[in-house]
Amino acid sequence: MAKRWLVTGILIALFLTPALIAILALQNPEWASSPMMKSIASEFSSFILSRFNIVSIPNGQILGPVANLASPKRRALESGKVWVITATEIAGKTYKNPPNFKDYYVVATIEPVDLQQKSPKERRKIIQAVDNFAIEEKIDAIVEATSADTARANSWGMREAEKLREAGVIRCVMFDGGHHVATLPLEPDILLVSTTYYKGKPYASHWFTRDSVPTWKLRGVLNSEAISSVIAEFPRNGLPIKNPGAMANLAAQAILNIVKAYPKEKEVLHFKKIKKSPESAIGGGESGIRKASLFMSLEVSTDYNEQSLLDRVTSEIKKRECSDKKIEHVYIGLSFGSSKFPFRSRKVNFSMDDLENLINKRFPYKVTILSEPVSTWDIYLSRVGL
Numbered sequence: 001m002a003k004r005w006l007v008t009g010i011l012i013a014l015f016l017t018p019a020l021i022a023i024l025a026l027q028n029p030e031w032a033s034s035p036m037m038k039s040i041a042s043e044f045s046s047f048i049l050s051r052f053n054i055v056s057i058p059n060g061q062i063l064g065p066v067a068n069l070a071s072p073k074r075r076a077l078e079s080g081k082v083w084v085i086t087a088t089e090i091a092g093k094t095y096k097n098p099p100n101f102k103d104y105y106v107v108a109t110i111e112p113v114d115l116q117q118k119s120p121k122e123r124r125k126i127i128q129a130v131d132n133f134a135i136e137e138k139i140d141a142i143v144e145a146t147s148a149d150t151a152r153a154n155s156w157g158m159r160e161a162e163k164l165r166e167a168g169v170i171r172c173v174m175f176d177g178g179h180h181v182a183t184l185p186l187e188p189d190i191l192l193v194s195t196t197y198y199k200g201k202p203y204a205s206h207w208f209t210r211d212s213v214p215t216w217k218l219r220g221v222l223n224s225e226a227i228s229s230v231i232a233e234f235p236r237n238g239l240p241i242k243n244p245g246a247m248a249n250l251a252a253q254a255i256l257n258i259v260k261a262y263p264k265e266k267e268v269l270h271f272k273k274i275k276k277s278p279e280s281a282i283g284g285g286e287s288g289i290r291k292a293s294l295f296m297s298l299e300v301s302t303d304y305n306e307q308s309l310l311d312r313v314t315s316e317i318k319k320r321e322c323s324d325k326k327i328e329h330v331y332i333g334l335s336f337g338s339s340k341f342p343f344r345s346r347k348v349n350f351s352m353d354d355l356e357n358l359i360n361k362r363f364p365y366k367v368t369i370l371s372e373p374v375s376t377w378d379i380y381l382s383r384v385g386l
Contacts, residue, residue: 038113038243046245050080054234055192055253057261059219061230066170066189066258073140076105077256083107084248087114087148090133091126101138105255107248108139110148123151131160134169141170143192143251145242149173149183161186172232172251174241175204175218178211178333178371182297184227190254191229192247193218194236198379203372205236205379210345211335211371212379221331221370225293230258236376292328294320299335302373306350310358317363329366336373348373 069077076082083104089095090108098104108130115123127148133139142164152160164171173180173188180191193215196205205212215233222229232254240246298316300309317330334352339345356369374382 041240042243042245044245045240045243046084046249048239049246049249049253050082053253053257055232055250055257056234057230057232057254057257058215059231061258066255069255069259072102073105074256074259076103077252077259081105082248082252084109084244085139086111086244087126087130091129105141105252106139107251108134108142109244109247110142110144111242111244111247112145112147115147115151120151123147124156127151128160131164131169135163135167137167139169141172141251141255143172143174143247144188145174145247146176146179149180149186149188152186153183157183158186161188165189170251170255172254174247174250176206176236177204177209177335178213179206179209179297179299179335181213181331181333181370182295184221184225184229184295184331187227188229190251190258191218191231192250192254193231193233194241195233196236196376196379198372198374198382202233203379205374205376207236208339208375208377209335210337210339210373210375210378211333212374212376213333213370214372217368217370221368225329230254232257292326294327294330296320296330297333297335299337302336302346302348306355306358309355310362313355313359314362317359317367327365329368330363332367332369333371334369334373335371339375339377345375345378 081104083098083106085095085106085108087108087110091114098106110127110130114126118126130139130142134142151157161171170189172190172192173183174194175188175191176194193204194206195202195215196212197203198205198212202215203212204215204218215231219231221227222231232250234250234253241250294317296316298313300312304312313332313334321327336348337345352369352372356367359367359369
């Protein structure tokens with residue numbers, strides 16, 4: 001009888017645990033952001049990701065600073081000796097040092113909770129504290145979520161990113177949709193792309209933000225604009241990823257996979273570097289200008305019809321035209337609100353291709369919409385016919 005109950009308990013745990021994780025990830029309730037729940041999510045993610053490498057590096061991409069990784073740091077990655085320090089700990093000076101910095105691969109995480117309910121000035125102060133700590137050779141890599149990546153979307157952020165590159169610090173960004181399009185000119189060293197298959201192809205997708213980006217389009221932008229970011233893909237699933245344990249381990253897996261692939265790849269994709277000034281590379285707010293290209297991320301309402309959305313996008317582009325008269329290409333990530341678990345959000349009644357064609361008739365240069373108005377939850381529902 002005892003054995004029967006044990007087997008039953010194990011089976012229930014095996015089914016309920018993934019379900020609970022999925023619900024937490026999909027709903028993202030406020031209570032799930034409590035210190036206790038965040039700690040549980042981080043420990044669980046670390047446990048899984050320290051045992052299973054789920055990151056892949058398509059196309060044999062190479063990242064210079066990673067390829068030249070010093071032997072002690074490479075050994076630390078290979079042996080799983082990853083030390084995690086959060087932005088909150090760094091800003092508050094409450095972090096714990098590893099026994100020996102040289103024997104560990106040290107990753108700093110800037111997750112949403114680190115910057116929540118903070119003013120722009122306070123956010124910048126926290127990010128700068130992490131950057132300075134890294135430049136002092138205390139941190140090997142920084143991995144950021146949307147809030148930190150967006151906070152860098154200005155000339156100050158560009159200068160900070162350049163400082164990190166010069167110091168050999170690897171900056172990784174959790175790229176999960178069109179809301180990151182505006183900050184591509186910041187050239188994160190690695191884009192950690194959470195992928196979900198939609199229409200038979202992989203998309204960078206957020207659980208509920210409706211702005212999934214086809215990964216082939218993302219690669220095309222990086223190539224055509226000579227943005228030297230490496231794409232590292234991992235499957236989007238019920239595993240919590242916006243926590244220190246997951247973010248640090250995903251970054252470590254990506255870096256290790258690049259290092260391992262470096263001497264073996266016969267056909268390697270090289271990115272051409274373009275010399276640029278911080279002021280001309282990215283603008284403030286939601287847009288950035290690089291070479292003769294403009295990058296934008298816009299939040300739009302599902303109540304918009306095709307004409308109102310066309311007018312909104314046209315207006316936003318024209319606002320930014322005055323800052324650079326030599327625009328040749330505009331890349332746009334449109335975010336159509338959030339899915340409402342467990343229900344599917346209202347569908348957009350027109351295609352992005354049609355919208356893109358209409359926009360292009362209004363401008364003398366090329367305009368590309370990179371995102372689709374679906375989230376991971378929408379995609380999952382579509383698979384069961386809902």
